[in-house]
Amino acid sequence: MHKQNTLSPYLIxxxxxxxxxxLSVAVGSVFIPLPTLWDVxxxxxxxxxxxxxxxxxxxxxxxxxxxxxxxxxxxxGAALAGSGGAYQGLFRNPLADPFLIGVSSxxxxxxxxxxxxxxxYTPAGLISVPLAAFCGALLTVLVVALxxxxxxxxxxxxxILAGVAVSSFASAVTSALMIHSTxxxxxxxxxxxxxxxxxxxxxxxxVLPYVxxxxxxxxxxxxxxxxxxxxxxxxxxxxxxxxRARWITIALATLATAAAVAFAxxxxxxxxxxxxxxxxxxxxxxxxxxxxxxxxxxxxxxLTDVAARTVxxxxxxxxxxxxxxxGAPFFLWILKLSKAQNYW
Amino acid sequence: xxEMLEVIAISASYNHKPIIEDISLRLDKGSVLALIGPNGSGxxxxxxxxxxxxxxxKGTVKVDGQDINNMSPQQRARKIAVVPQARSFPAAFTAxxxxxxxxxxxxxxxxxxxxxxxxIIEEALEKMDLTALRSRxxxxxxxxxxxxxxxxxxxxxxxxxxxxxxxxxxxxxQYQLSLMxxxxxxxxxxxxxxxxxxxxxxxxxxxHDLNLISRYADxxxxxxxxxxxxxxxxxxxxxxxxxxxxxNLPLQVIHERGFTLVMPSNPPEGRKDQ
Numbered sequence: 001m002h003k004q005n006t007l008s009p010y011l012i013x014x015x016x017x018x019x020x021x022x023l024s025v026a027v028g029s030v031f032i033p034l035p036t037l038w039d040v041x042x043x044x045x046x047x048x049x050x051x052x053x054x055x056x057x058x059x060x061x062x063x064x065x066x067x068x069x070x071x072x073x074x075x076x077g078a079a080l081a082g083s084g085g086a087y088q089g090l091f092r093n094p095l096a097d098p099f100l101i102g103v104s105s106x107x108x109x110x111x112x113x114x115x116x117x118x119x120x121y122t123p124a125g126l127i128s129v130p131l132a133a134f135c136g137a138l139l140t141v142l143v144v145a146l147x148x149x150x151x152x153x154x155x156x157x158x159x160i161l162a163g164v165a166v167s168s169f170a171s172a173v174t175s176a177l178m179i180h181s182t183x184x185x186x187x188x189x190x191x192x193x194x195x196x197x198x199x200x201x202x203x204x205x206x207v208l209p210y211v212x213x214x215x216x217x218x219x220x221x222x223x224x225x226x227x228x229x230x231x232x233x234x235x236x237x238x239x240x241x242x243x244r245a246r247w248i249t250i251a252l253a254t255l256a257t258a259a260a261v262a263f264a265x266x267x268x269x270x271x272x273x274x275x276x277x278x279x280x281x282x283x284x285x286x287x288x289x290x291x292x293x294x295x296x297x298x299x300x301x302x303l304t305d306v307a308a309r310t311v312x313x314x315x316x317x318x319x320x321x322x323x324x325x326x327g328a329p330f331f332l333w334i335l336k337l338s339k340a341q342n343y344w
Numbered sequence: 345x346x347e348m349l350e351v352i353a354i355s356a357s358y359n360h361k362p363i364i365e366d367i368s369l370r371l372d373k374g375s376v377l378a379l380i381g382p383n384g385s386g387x388x389x390x391x392x393x394x395x396x397x398x399x400x401x402k403g404t405v406k407v408d409g410q411d412i413n414n415m416s417p418q419q420r421a422r423k424i425a426v427v428p429q430a431r432s433f434p435a436a437f438t439a440x441x442x443x444x445x446x447x448x449x450x451x452x453x454x455x456x457x458x459x460x461x462x463x464i465i466e467e468a469l470e471k472m473d474l475t476a477l478r479s480r481x482x483x484x485x486x487x488x489x490x491x492x493x494x495x496x497x498x499x500x501x502x503x504x505x506x507x508x509x510x511x512x513x514x515x516x517x518q519y520q521l522s523l524m525x526x527x528x529x530x531x532x533x534x535x536x537x538x539x540x541x542x543x544x545x546x547x548x549x550x551x552h553d554l555n556l557i558s559r560y561a562d563x564x565x566x567x568x569x570x571x572x573x574x575x576x577x578x579x580x581x582x583x584x585x586x587x588x589x590x591x592n593l594p595l596q597v598i599h600e601r602g603f604t605l606v607m608p609s610n611p612p613e614g615r616k617d618q
Contacts, residue, residue, distance in 0.1 A: 092434075223451070
């Protein structure tokens with residue numbers, strides 16, 4: 001059932017991503033029609049003035065707001081869906097996503113701590129917030145792994161249980177911190193709901209190294225993840241260094257999640273839903289599933305953000321709320337469609 | 345014939361409970377060893393121990409002359425392929441993808457297969473009658489088909505030593521016989537195959553069906569309570585005395601048309617009229 005599609009999955013998803021990206025920069029409080037968009041961008045690249053945008057208003061909107069926001073969302077969506085796919089493969093658990101082992105909550109706690117100390121938009125904040133998010137995420141993973149450890153191995157069930165517990169703890173601390181910092185409450189709350197996408201070009205530059213390293217690594221980890229699907233013992237008998245492969249995957253997925261959380265707040269469902277959709281459509285080979293999930297995650301977050309900005313315009317709904325509002329029913333619908341196939 | 349497997353006085357525990365004690369055996373290249381014994385006698389533990397996934401408490405296992413403790417997982421997987429009893433399989437994979445993953449010890453980190461790998465994967469699918477099912481998802485296969493799939497994966501691995509834990513369960517009689525026939529042929533290739541450079545495999549197979557082994561096993565090892573009670577040719581081990589005491593049940597052994605049939609001596613309870 002997986003290989004009957006004649007169109008390449010990459011081609012399909014790339015087309016969807018391009019369409020989402022165009023929609024994302026065109027739609028907003030000011031709608032930019034496609035011909036204008038094309039003219040403005042191509043003239044800007046050629047260095048000439050646009051005939052359809054003589055005063056450069058559209059160009060300002062595009063370069064100052066929409067393009068960086070689009071790029072940030074695409075990177076965050078790719079990071080969340082890519083790490084979600086990797087976590088699902090690593091734990092062989094269809095419920096696994098960046099939240100499951102506490103990574104998101106840990107990153108959230110780290111980021112909130114840094115935000116209370118520095119504004120995220122100052123240069124110090126731009127460096128310290130993601131760094132604190134990553135430290136929080138890594139610390140959470142280490143604590144979870146230590147708690148879940150039995151002898152020299154970390155059984156999956158223990159890891160998930162410890163993750164859920166530590167995750168709740170970190171969320172509770174985050175909530176307590178927010179209540180005590182009255183002035184910061186609203187901003188932190190919005191951030192926790194995934195409405196804190198940082199825009200502008202400097203956050204893009206700040207997040208780029210994290211995302212590049214993590215996503216490249218995750219794309220390359222597909223084969224060991226495939227072998228791990230047989231279980232640890234069989235993977236070892238097939239010649240994989242199981243513990244090493246697991247730790248590399250955890251490190252990469254944690255890095256990706258931390259970067260996403262630090263620059264966009266906590267956005268749920270993307271990491272859970274996207275890999276499942278890809279798996280239902282194109283099968284479980286992680287060498288294909290992870291890159292396709294990244295492209296799909298980027299598209300889905302861009303589309304969700306368009307909805308978040310237009311539903312009750314000019315007000316903006318935090319995108320995390322939309323991902324859950326749209327993601328949950330959509331996911332249930334997909335699940336019902338594919339029930340007979342037992343795809344997992 | 346060279347020795348493929350040398351087990352020297354191994355003991356292994358599971359959850360601090362000793363399961364196998366002081367087992368030694370040697371197996372020549374190109375032979376089939378059937379491990380028999382009642383439930384819980386240590387057959388599965390023995391297979392896990394000599395495959396390198398269960399640490400040994402005592403003793404040494406050498407495969408093709410090399411101590412398995414001094415080998416990396418990849419080096420071990422190139423020498424030993426395992427068909428496990430508890431099969432946990434990735435349901436979203438196709439049959440072909442599962443067999444292809446058997447090539448893992450020969451692939452790099454990216455898992456890129458070469459033309460030669462493809463040929464080997466194709467042969468393994470053919471050998472197990474799976475070519476028609478290649479694009480089916482594992483979850484859509486029957487128990488018997490999944491069993492053949494895991495055997496095909498172990499064939500694709502290309503390792504000279506095959507360890508199989510209960511490979512005939514879930515198979516109907518036709519496939520049980522054809523599977524045992526194929527296992528025998530793996531260990532004893534035809535002259536044609538030998539001329540083409542096919543290397544004889546060495547097979548260790550844990551099996552409950554005592555009636556299949558006399559015909560297909562070169563050696564039979566009888567395990568009771570984690571100890572190897574007897575090791576020898578089928579006619580030496582498959583005796584009423586040894587089996588009756590091992591299985592704690594009066595058994596008789598009947599030789600019929602090249603098969604050795606083991607059956608209870610007493611008629612079934614309550615049906616003495618028949």
